[in-house]
Amino acid sequence: MANIKEIARIAGVSVTTVSRVLNNHPYVSDIKRAAVLNTIEQLNYSRNMNAVHLITGRTGAIAVILPYINLYYFSIVMDGLAHEALNAQYRLILCQSNYAAEEELKVLEMLRNKEIDGVVIVSTALQPEVIEEYTDYGPVITCQDSGERRFSSVYIEHYEAFWDGLQYLSSKGYRKIGYCEGRQNGSSASIRQSAFRAFLSERNLPFREEWMVYDCMTEEDGAGVALSLLDMQDRPEVLIITGDHVAAGLIIEARKHGLRIPEDLAVMGFDNQPIGRLLDITTIDNHLYDMGAAAFRIIHEQIRTGSRVPVHRKLDYEIIERGTV
Amino acid sequence: MANIKEIARIAGVSVTTVSRVLNNHPYVSDIKRAAVLNTIEQLNYSRNMNAVHLITGRTGAIAVILPYINLYYFSIVMDGLAHEALNAQYRLILCQSNYAAEEELKVLEMLRNKEIDGVVIVSTALQPEVIEEYTDYGPVITCQDSGERRFSSVYIEHYEAFWDGLQYLSSKGYRKIGYCEGRQNGSSASIRQSAFRAFLSERNLPFREEWMVYDCMTEEDGAGVALSLLDMQDRPEVLIITGDHVAAGLIIEARKHGLRIPEDLAVMGFDNQPIGRLLDITTIDNHLYDMGAAAFRIIHEQIRTGSRVPVHRKLDYEIIERGTV
DNA sequence: GCTTGCTATGGAATCCATTTCATATATTAC
DNA sequence: GTAATATATGAAATGGATTCCATAGCAAGC
Structure with missing residues (x-):
């Protein structure tokens, strides 16, 4: 495969000039530029970018x-x-x-x-x-x-966003708030959790461990939560769920079993996903x-x-x- | 930043030996290997992979x-x-x-x-x-x-898969079949379309241009199709839709307006998406x-x-x- | 007429690791 | 004891571009 040295040789110029043509540098006469371009064309030359990356230090x-x-x-x-x-x-x-x-x-x-x-x-x-x-x-x-x-x-600001969401729910009159969190892994999960606890405590709202669901990541997980709620003596009035697709799973399953949304169970999702738009799920869009x-x-x-x-x-x-x- | 030449100099070996250590080649004595490793550690050396890519011709x-x-x-x-x-x-x-x-x-x-x-x-x-x-x-x-x-x-084999899907619908007794296709761009779209036409023609089933929808890509597009069906005098009995999310949009919207699925309108989707599992949508999984x-x-x-x-x-x-x- | 600045060009150094080839010693085989 | 093989090492060529530096012609400025 051809390299600039060969291009230079055949075009009758120096490698520097070839490089200049390749990089659109000024200070190349039209005649030489044409000769180089011509040779490049003829030899079906293409630059070895790894050499470029090496010398420039950028990729x-x-x-x-x-x-x-x-x-x-x-x-x-x-x-x-x-x-x-x-x-x-x-x-x-x-x-x-x-x-x-x-x-x-x-x-x-x-x-x-x-x-x-x-x-x-x-x-x-x-x-x-x-x-x-x-x-x-x-x-x-x-x-x-x-x-x-x-x-x-x-x-x-997950703390702030979550807090705001809870405030919104609170302003709608909900007092019994449950919470479905996705993967525990990320740092944002624990931030949201502390926001959740702080909010409940500040507003003197009830915290119940059974209203908390962790590692709730898929549509099916959401549906599972719906089922577990059916058996529950004292249900939350509203669930805040980190992911509209999970909320969708929950809503669809809940409705199957006759729960009315939001009358029997309100739901607030996250991410403003298409499925949420479709099911008219209230959500927090974090752009x-x-x-x-x-x-x-x-x-x-x-x-x-x-x-x-x-x-x-x-x-x-x-x-x-x-x-x- | 250090390079193998410097490593070699300080470790008191040749660059070849350093390279051998780096690439776990045999034929390096334990003493020299240790010296090289040690120097690498001390200088906090790391390989410039662009040089490796250049010389090896692989990235x-x-x-x-x-x-x-x-x-x-x-x-x-x-x-x-x-x-x-x-x-x-x-x-x-x-x-x-x-x-x-x-x-x-x-x-x-x-x-x-x-x-x-x-x-x-x-x-x-x-x-x-x-x-x-x-x-x-x-x-x-x-x-x-x-x-x-x-x-x-x-x-x-999109042709075969689509044909099979239609055959399945046909076996269930449906005769009036509509079709929602996603982006017209891909080659598979036109393959499916020809399968569709060929099937209808072979089975002597009715083809109606108003039962065909093109560029139907989002949940909202699906919902739009549901709306347009409501006004239709002569509706298809079943729709085959390339994408469960689109099918989901259609189903949810259709149900809102009182259409029963599958009694009033049957739906077959594609891709076996989570939303399809949730809504119990019959589908073709193409793995x-x-x-x-x-x-x-x-x-x-x-x-x-x-x-x-x-x-x-x-x-x-x-x-x-x-x-x- | 002399300095300055712009245009044009090429030689050679540079980026950094891999690999071939040559060489040398140590070991094994018979 | 000699031939063959395995182990160990390094010098130098190689991959293919970019860029610094040097050089030189030519126009403009005063």
């Missing part, structure tokens, strides 16, 4: 760490990231980690090895301190609030697409400018009032 | 072309790909193309530029002939039946996860062995009988 690629690509939450964030990456002519390397720390570490090692220019961590099993050890090698951004760290972040897009723009800017000053961007959330509360 | 990365990552169909295929990639220690570069041909071409150019070792095309706007032009540069696999091409494929996994395994094998002989693997589908037919 034009950013890695994305997330646990499961087929969950709505993550696929939307990824959509936002991918859209911006396409605009910026950047490539995204997807690491679906299943929350395996050693896989996530491998990605951070790629940053160290200069295989990538930056890392976007959408959700992780790693401690912030571990991530900080890699900030010398390139920009890193997380999609959760990690406090004042040496890496950037975009996040919504996942925007989160992905913002994450990309921030890290891209940091790569471009070489700035290593961490940026922390707080994003809006939005309570969407619909028919299940 | 350990495969690109994936798909139009939208946040559609169930694609996110499941991606899940299958990502799972296998993790096992094989390969990296996936995601190109969310929105069916923009020039973006898809850029990815194929990456293959030419040696930035990646192979390309998985889940769905594309490109003609097979265009893809074939790149098969000299590395293995390519598509997730659709493209006939006997110079690139590999994994696919389900998307397996498709992604198989695609990866095939292309990975081709990269490993250097074989350029295209592989064509046909996958199973499965009619899942539930309550909407």
